[in-house]
Amino acid sequence: MKVAKFGGSSVASAEMLKKVANIIKADETRKFIVVSAPGKRFEDDHKVTDLFIQLLKQFKDGVDYQDTLNKVVNRFRMITEELLLPNDIPNDLKNKIEKLFSMKKSDEQLVDELKSFGEDTLARILSDYLSELGIQSTYRNPKEAGIIVSDDYGNAVILDEAYEQIHQLRNERGVIVIPGFFGYTKNGQLRTFPRGGSDITGSIIAAGVEADLYENFTDVSSVYCVNPKLVPQPKEITMLTYKEMRELSYSGFSVFHDEALIPAFKKKIPVVVKNTNQPDLPGTMIKAEKEDFSKPVVGIASDEGFSSIYVRKYLMNRELGFGLRLLKILVDENISFEHAPSGIDDMSVIVRSHQLTKEKEQKVLKRIQSELNVDTISIQHNLAMIMLVGEGMSQRINVAAKATKAIAEATTNIEMINQGSSEVSMMFGIESEKLQQTVQSLYREFFE
Numbered sequence: 001m002k003v004a005k006f007g008g009s010s011v012a013s014a015e016m017l018k019k020v021a022n023i024i025k026a027d028e029t030r031k032f033i034v035v036s037a038p039g040k041r042f043e044d045d046h047k048v049t050d051l052f053i054q055l056l057k058q059f060k061d062g063v064d065y066q067d068t069l070n071k072v073v074n075r076f077r078m079i080t081e082e083l084l085l086p087n088d089i090p091n092d093l094k095n096k097i098e099k100l101f102s103m104k105k106s107d108e109q110l111v112d113e114l115k116s117f118g119e120d121t122l123a124r125i126l127s128d129y130l131s132e133l134g135i136q137s138t139y140r141n142p143k144e145a146g147i148i149v150s151d152d153y154g155n156a157v158i159l160d161e162a163y164e165q166i167h168q169l170r171n172e173r174g175v176i177v178i179p180g181f182f183g184y185t186k187n188g189q190l191r192t193f194p195r196g197g198s199d200i201t202g203s204i205i206a207a208g209v210e211a212d213l214y215e216n217f218t219d220v221s222s223v224y225c226v227n228p229k230l231v232p233q234p235k236e237i238t239m240l241t242y243k244e245m246r247e248l249s250y251s252g253f254s255v256f257h258d259e260a261l262i263p264a265f266k267k268k269i270p271v272v273v274k275n276t277n278q279p280d281l282p283g284t285m286i287k288a289e290k291e292d293f294s295k296p297v298v299g300i301a302s303d304e305g306f307s308s309i310y311v312r313k314y315l316m317n318r319e320l321g322f323g324l325r326l327l328k329i330l331v332d333e334n335i336s337f338e339h340a341p342s343g344i345d346d347m348s349v350i351v352r353s354h355q356l357t358k359e360k361e362q363k364v365l366k367r368i369q370s371e372l373n374v375d376t377i378s379i380q381h382n383l384a385m386i387m388l389v390g391e392g393m394s395q396r397i398n399v400a401a402k403a404t405k406a407i408a409e410a411t412t413n414i415e416m417i418n419q420g421s422s423e424v425s426m427m428f429g430i431e432s433e434k435l436q437q438t439v440q441s442l443y444r445e446f447f448e
């Protein structure tokens, strides 16, 4: 029994949905189908989820939102019309949006409910389309499916108690189509997962029904060892471990959501990333155990938009609780940190820059200066992080040497280095503007 998740790019148009239906038809063990909302059909297109966010903003700002509303509804109408289905579902969507806008709800509740309409509408359409094709198919809302989540708006996590009810889905007949990206709290309130969260739904269903395989269908034939936007036609990864994929996803491999690995990992369900346009290709397999240790590095992930807060204080090493108090100041300001490399008398804390408004930055720096009485404090913006990932790294002694050589060849200055304690990853902080040339140089060193 398999769970197949189709991402936004795979359900962006009627043409893509026909491919999806063929994939479902081709293998009767594909029983649970999880879908995203329609994504981009071409480079400058809009994801439906982004249109919903824009729509709510216009509604809240009191400006005319009819144009955006029509755009959203027409995305679905075009699909139903081309699939020769009635227009009831898109018409219904329009009414649901207007009804939601007439209700008294908090902004956070409104945005979560509105965003969910994208995946929900698409799941209903796909289920009807499969039925039209003679495939026994049922739409299941996440509430009925048992996706019980925490109370965090736009950032929900699954609760352990959900799995028992999800397991019952095994007994249902035919194909079950479930919208991704959202669940319900114990009190029946809708909450969405973080952006890109349909991958998480797929993984939850796979763990709940104890599937033999979780297939994640997208628009690339495999996970590449580096982001294809930075290196043209990079090498494909045929197999990697949950641990490696989680590190890579968290650090910039947007092809699979980092939080989506955990449910599958807990139940040891293998995951495969495949291409909806070329479903017969093997794709990339993600499993628990590493089989091939010949390559120390399996992938190079990278991301931009980091800032580093640097503090220096003579005899910091003798001051009990210094790091704790520094991090506490960040917690007070609701700022999470990514890395915190330290020396004898100094420490850097790397945070994602979007968390720092100008005022917050000034406040944090002032507090650190006065409460920790540091000798030097500075902040550096526009940093990029590059993460080398591979479980084989712990058994090699020259990975760091090869990496620093490649970075030097790109004439890039290393701002910081951090090796994860698990020795699965090695991180380099550099100036953002040098990112592409540095990644390309590392790629040549480790993969060519």
Ligand SMILES: Nc1ncnc2c1ncn2[C@@H]1O[C@H](COP(=O)(O)OP(=O)(O)O)[C@@H](O)[C@H]1O
Pocket: 006, 007, 008, 009, 010, 036, 039, 196, 217, 218, 219, 220, 222, 223, 224, 225, 226, 227, 228, 229, 252, 253, 254, 255, 256
């Ligand atoms: N290392 C990588 N391997 C493959 N794709 C990657 C990688 N890093 C980033 N991507 C991007 O991830 C995209 C697929 O993810 P996403 O857009 O979320 O797909 P979906 O619409 O199926 O959810 C690819 O088109 C590619 O641009």
Ligand SMILES: N[C@@H](CC(=O)OP(=O)(O)O)C(=O)O
Pocket: 006, 007, 008, 009, 036, 037, 039, 047, 049, 050, 118, 180, 181, 194, 195, 196, 197, 198, 199
């Ligand atoms: N539609 C949601 C959830 C999702 O998973 O989308 P996609 O499969 O297009 O990454 C989003 O845009 O965040």
